[in-house]
Amino acid sequence: xxxxxxxxxxxxxxxxxxxxxxxxxxxxxxxxxxxxxxxxxxxxxxxxxxxxxxxxxxxxxxxxxxxxxxxxxxxxxxxxxxxxxxxxxxxxxxxxxxxxxxxxxxxxxxxxxxxxxxxxxxxxxxxxxxxxxxxxxxxxxxxxxxxxxxxxxxxxxxxxxxxxxxxxxxxxxxxxxxxxxxxxxxxxxxxxxxxxxxxxxxxxxxxxxxxxxxxxxxxxxxxxxxxxxxxxxxxxxxxxxxxxxxxxxxxxxxxxxxxxxxxxxxxxxxxxxxxxxxxxxxxxxxxxxxxxxxxxxxx
Amino acid sequence: xxxxxxxxxxxxxxxxxxxxxxxxxxxxxxxxxxxxxxxxxxxxxxxxxxxxxxxxxxxxxxxxxxxxxxxxxxxxxxxxxxxxxxxxxxxxxxxxxxxxxxxxxxxxxxxxxxxxxxxxxxxxxxxxxxxxxxxxxxxxxxxxxxxxxxxxxxxxxxxxxxxxxxxxxxxxxxxxxxxxxxxxxxxxxxxxxxxxxxxxxxxxxxxxxxxxxxxxxxxxxxxxxxxxxxxxxxxxxxxxxxxxxxxxxxxxxxxxxxxxxxxxxxxxxxxxx
Numbered sequence: 001x002x003x004x005x006x007x008x009x010x011x012x013x014x015x016x017x018x019x020x021x022x023x024x025x026x027x028x029x030x031x032x033x034x035x036x037x038x039x040x041x042x043x044x045x046x047x048x049x050x051x052x053x054x055x056x057x058x059x060x061x062x063x064x065x066x067x068x069x070x071x072x073x074x075x076x077x078x079x080x081x082x083x084x085x086x087x088x089x090x091x092x093x094x095x096x097x098x099x100x101x102x103x104x105x106x107x108x109x110x111x112x113x114x115x116x117x118x119x120x121x122x123x124x125x126x127x128x129x130x131x132x133x134x135x136x137x138x139x140x141x142x143x144x145x146x147x148x149x150x151x152x153x154x155x156x157x158x159x160x161x162x163x164x165x166x167x168x169x170x171x172x173x174x175x176x177x178x179x180x181x182x183x184x185x186x187x188x189x190x191x192x193x194x195x196x197x198x199x200x201x202x203x204x205x206x207x208x209x210x211x212x213x214x215x216x217x218x219x220x221x222x223x224x225x226x227x228x229x230x231x232x233x234x235x236x237x238x239x240x241x242x243x244x245x246x247x248x249x250x251x252x253x254x255x256x257x258x259x260x261x262x263x264x265x266x267x268x269x270x271x272x273x274x275x276x277x278x279x280x281x282x283x284x285x286x287x288x289x290x291x292x293x294x295x296x297x298x299x
Numbered sequence: 300x301x302x303x304x305x306x307x308x309x310x311x312x313x314x315x316x317x318x319x320x321x322x323x324x325x326x327x328x329x330x331x332x333x334x335x336x337x338x339x340x341x342x343x344x345x346x347x348x349x350x351x352x353x354x355x356x357x358x359x360x361x362x363x364x365x366x367x368x369x370x371x372x373x374x375x376x377x378x379x380x381x382x383x384x385x386x387x388x389x390x391x392x393x394x395x396x397x398x399x400x401x402x403x404x405x406x407x408x409x410x411x412x413x414x415x416x417x418x419x420x421x422x423x424x425x426x427x428x429x430x431x432x433x434x435x436x437x438x439x440x441x442x443x444x445x446x447x448x449x450x451x452x453x454x455x456x457x458x459x460x461x462x463x464x465x466x467x468x469x470x471x472x473x474x475x476x477x478x479x480x481x482x483x484x485x486x487x488x489x490x491x492x493x494x495x496x497x498x499x500x501x502x503x504x505x506x507x508x509x510x511x512x513x514x515x516x517x518x519x520x521x522x523x524x525x526x527x528x529x530x531x532x533x534x535x536x537x538x539x540x541x542x543x544x545x546x547x548x549x550x551x552x553x554x555x556x557x558x559x560x561x562x563x564x565x566x567x568x569x570x571x572x
Contacts, residue, residue, distance in 0.1 A: 053345055141304055175362050
């Protein structure tokens with residue numbers, strides 16, 4: 001066995017304290033659990049703030065929210081939903097255009113807690129390697145689910161979708177759906193690192209397409225301070241998104257523009273040098289260092 | 300990879316197709332579109348489940364033979380209470396439960412079928428009548444049709460008959476049937492209803508529409524009754540004409556049993572009632 005590697009984020013804990021090195025993680029868990037709780041206190045305690053589930057919900061009998069991915073499948077199955085669902089879809093699309101598409105994945109989706117747990121255990125147990133799957137597989141699966149809706153005229157993917165299966169299951173009773181969730185956990189733990197969320201999930205793939213234009217982005221404005229500890233790469237569920245912004249690959253600005261960044265903020269947490277911050281995508285232009293770098297390159 | 304994803308798609312597609320055949324016990328909420336359209340329209344959000352004041356609806360779990368996440372109820376457990384304001388339909392954000400349904404009496408969740416004539420108490424000649432009594436569309440969706448009780452020869456069986464033009468498929472009859480296993484059950488309409496061939500015409504309906512016989516002038520039906528007898532349709536059958544005393548033997552012969560159609564022999568005794 002190798003010498004025990006330095007624990008990811010140990011430098012950050014030393015520099016910022018435990019809470020400083022877990023700030024966004026804690027906020028994210030609060031967000032995930034709060035949202036889930038709002039859905040659950042209805043059926044559990046009869047407090048009806050939110051009805052429905054992530055596919056469609058109605059909050060305080062005024063706010064409709066609808067998952068654009070499932071509604072797109074409905075449209076492809078040649079069915080036009082009622083007005084409330086369309087309004088709900090529009091609200092959700094606008095929201096994720098503002099906060100970044102895959103923010104859904106790390107701040108809302110209940111399956112994220114399952115896959116994060118698998119990733120945590122995988123690191124703990126030192127499980128390495130596994131099967132190689134392309135990170136673009138999710139786009140193929142996304143396409144497949146849309147074609148399926150078109151061909152079958154039904155929302156066929158909803159029969160298998162672990163994301164809605166878990167959320168609906170927690171609220172309405174999960175049954176054998178728990179086996180599917182266990183499979184996802186084992187996939188991430190033993191077969192592919194970040195297998196579901198980082199490689200396969202078509203819901204995430206769909207939100208990444210909205211995220212392509214997302215306003216809220218993680219940026220590395222102090223990238224010169226990077227000491228190459230690699231903790232951000234180790235903790236990031238989509239490490240390929242960091243490099244261009246952090247290392248100015250091809251003169252890239254410091255803003256992480258890659259659509260698959262989930263805005264989880266773990267890179268901000270684990271960086272002892274505070275290289276990363278949350279900002280907007282426009283910070284790429286106004287950031288003076290990036291500008292001077294671009295000028296220096298003659299752009 | 301495209302190949303793998305294609306296979307996955309094929310698998311999910313076939314699974315979806317297999318699972319889209321609704322099992323007979325699963326009844327969709329009021330206003331549900333035809334099953335195939337429903338599967339394209341329902342986004343499995345459970346809003347109908349939430350807004351049902353009687354909590355009769357469930358969302359199917361993956362191990363159940365109903366498309367995962369779609370709403371259904373089992374009439375024998377909890378039938379639809381047929382709310383006037385139909386809150387489940389109003390709650391549906393996609394119109395998988397059709398919002399044009401505003402009169403619950405026009406909903407067609409399924410269709411009641413008296414599946415077992417051997418155990419149905421009314422078929423046995425008893426006056427159970429429970430399915431008829433509990434029906435929210437009483438005397439329209441289920442009627443009790445009197446039939447001669449051939450076993451006793453002197454009673455009437457009140458046969459529950461379901462009429463598809465009025466039955467909403469709420470399942471109250473199935474729920475209320477006192478048998479251990481209900482003799483009357485609600486099935487999805489696609490399973491319960493026959494459909495006549497397009498070219499079939501019902502003679503008496505056409506005759507009424509046309510205001511007269513369509514073929515040739517109707518001939519008065521001729522009966523070959525034994526001499527001195529007439530046929531009484533109220534259930535007495537063959538009765539002697541005149542004073543009700545059979546003609547003396549050797550006169551007009553009393554018809555022998557084999558000559559009568561199979562249903563008649565008991566009726567022949569009608570005169571002795």
